[in-house]
Amino acid sequence: RFKAVIFDLDGVITDTAHYHYLAWKRLAEAEGVHFDEAFNEQLKGIDRMGSLDLILAGAKRTYSDEQKLALADAKNRHYQELIATMSAADLLPGAVDALAAVRAAGLRIGLASVSKNAFTVLERLGIRDRFDYVVDAALIAHSKPHPEIFLTAARELGVDPVHCLGVEDAVAGVASIKSAGMWALGIGNPDVLTRADRVIPALDGFKLEDYQ
Ligand code: B16
Ligand code: MG
Secondary structure, three states: OOOOOOOOOOOOOHHHHHHHHHHHHHHHOOOOOOOOOHHHHHHHOOOOOHHHHHHHHOOOOOOOHHHHHHHHHHHHHHHHHOOOOOOHEEOOHHHHHHHHHHHHHOOOOOOOOOOOOOOHHHHHOOHHHHHHEOOOHOOOOOOOOOOOHHHHHHHHHHOOOOHHEEEOOOOOHHHHHHHHOOOOEEEEOOOOOOOOOOEEOOOOHHHHHOOO
């Protein structure tokens, strides 16, 4: 019944989620804000300024818009240093096989990442041409959990959301998929991704025929 599969990037196809974590952790600690894996979970799938606001809500001082932009820029420069040496070796196990299986089944393939670095990461991984449509995060007004990004991917792929399967590692991402009216495959822990229709630990367990 599915006609398209729309993938998230960070934490699904490659482990850039860890690089985002490292970059935010350094920033948070420099601002005197405690930062751990549990807090980071809330930031996954949330855009850059939204993530920064969540972190700075825990700070003792207030920040001007200018100061916030400078902090967001510094985080992004650190993140870009961390992804600079990425290559096809950084594809997570099963990612390429999953993309190939979806292609072989004749379905359309989309990418829905709110990261403004997504095109760079896809190029480094060497998989840009495996996607029929990649959402440009710069054109998205509302970060996940809002459905805009998944709905945009479906529209550009020419597929009704009810015929789309979305793949996500983040709580906000699964919420975005469900709000878009799609079927959600969670990647990670079922106790965390409670709204997903099915959860598997990683893409190397991806079996398209199992999802209905
Ligand atoms: P950037 P996704 C998201 O990507 C990340 O999960 C999130 O941690 C990050 O803050 C966001 O991209 C923005 O990234 O600063 O590179 O624009 O999960 O939607 O692929
Ligand atoms: Mg993600």
